[in-house]
Amino acid sequence: MTDTTSYVPPAVWQPAPSGGAFASINRPVAGPTHDKELPIGKHPLQLYSLGTPNGQKVTIMLEELLALGHAGAEYDAWLIRIQEGEQFSSGFVDVNPNSKIPALLDRSGEQPVRVFESGAILLYLAEKFGAFLPKDPAARTETLNWLFWQMASAPYVGGGFGHFYAYAPEKFEYAINRFAMETKRQLDVLDRRLAGQRYLAGSDYTIADIAVYPWYGGLVQNRLYSAAEFLSAQDYRHVNRWAEDIAARPAVRRGQRVNRIRGDEASQVPERHDASDLD
Template identity: 45%
Template sequence: MIDLYYAPTPNGHKITLFLEEAGLAYRIHNIDISTGEQFKPEFLAISPNNKIPAIVDSSPIDGGAPISIFESGAILLYLAEKTGKLLSPELHERTSTLQWLFWQVAGFGPMLGQNHHFNHYAPQPVPYAIERYQLETKRLYGVLNTQLQKNAYLAGDHYSIADIATYPWVVSHERQRIDLAEFPAVRNWFERINNRPATIKAYQLAEKR
């Protein structure tokens, strides 16, 4: 059983997407980040950076004590290695998958997060920041589009943890002031993932939270 500490954010969705794709049994613990629940000592014991998501795996593959993991990219890699799913053992495809996973967690997610903040949540407009993060968002969508012009999925022919990490951030493209018509390869990829049964189930679950 996987215990998932979760809120329905792009990073939270990454983990439910994987768990639904892999068919793993899991139990959700909602963390209300609007009330500061992520700062409670019991959550910090699992996620010392006071961010969701985090998991506790009560049945690690070494048969040892339960293991806790924080950071969405680390969780996806751990679960892929635990299950043997959504991460190819073949060297070239595995390496490509990890490159694009790290691209998402180091660049695509953080830059789009800044876009969200300065476009929607900053207490006063900051024109320089808005322009900076809007331009970087468009650049990153261009990088994504170029890769998806060459491949069905980010790492090649197979859906992987790199796609799972990236998709939830593209869900919010309109709030990022991005028109997917400008990025047709991204739009095609997005629509295919959007229609996967596991994606539908994961987002239906989020609506109930």
Template identity: 50%
Template structure:
């Protein structure tokens, strides 16, 4: 059994995508990041970076005590190795999968996250920051689009943890959608993943009433999430 400490963020969606694909049993433990629950000592004991998501595996492969894993990329890799699913066994397939998993962790996620922050959450409009991260998000979408030319998925014909990592970060901000029109391969790939039944189940998790969020963040929630203190 896997305990999934979760709030519906793009990084947390990666883990529900994997768990729903494999049918692995898991228990959800809501961690309301707008209320600051990610800073509670019991959560920091398993996720010292106070970010979503984290897991605790009560049946690790070595038969020992429960093991906790934080960082969404590390969780995907851990689960893939534990189950033998969605990570190719051959050298070249595995290498390609890990390349694109780490690419997402180092580039697509952080840069798209900054795009969202300055277009949606920042307390003031900063054109330089908005333009910089919009350009970088589009550059990364271009990298992804070129990789998908002639390929069904990022590592080839098979769906992998690299695809699960990237999918939630493709234009995740409803209030500031990214322009996907120039990226036909990304759009085709995204639609194929969206059509998977497990994807629908993974995103349905976020509709649980326990994860209800306000349409607008309060000043206190912005302070907790971003360290933003309203101007006097």
């Protein structure tokens, strides 16, 4: 380790400028910063999101449901520019008090239902439409095991490895090594699991795969932090096989384009209000 520091934590922490890509929106309190209502479109499901890995989980799920013929899964996808603080509007906070994308509002019933946290949205949609979640108790439990594994593990990849490797204003060897080690351990967990079966919960594609793919598929396919070489991603051959399998699904390709505002222009669909927006 080459990093040295003379920093000694004070008795009581006080906020200080942190720098980095998200410094302008980081704050130690919750709640709205400004009043603004969210837009409402014509479809039963209103999604407020951004094409990050967490956002992609939900748009992939919705496109998969539509591909199965579930017309009730038609949705409006509204862009939330998190680096401009749009997640702190009063309307967004009403849907998700944690001010994180994605957030879903289901207006198909007598009263709107809000759903926040990407894993909760996947589970809600799977139960609502009876798809991508096995009915067999053992298979259902295994699916939920991996869904909640992803929800618990990804903060180490995004908030830890991704932050210090890609976004922090300085490169800190200790922090990068710490989170790279954990990220590689997680990839090894997946690789061992996928060595003996096609998908995470067994032979069927489920919400577990939909949740895990945007993060770990993104890592091994070098779409996340451009870190595949750094992490020796080619070594995780079962994860790579699984990622290639999922990447070939038309609904996955469609879902990854929704609320996307980076990359080549042809892949960007900042908002989706009709299926033709993706054609």
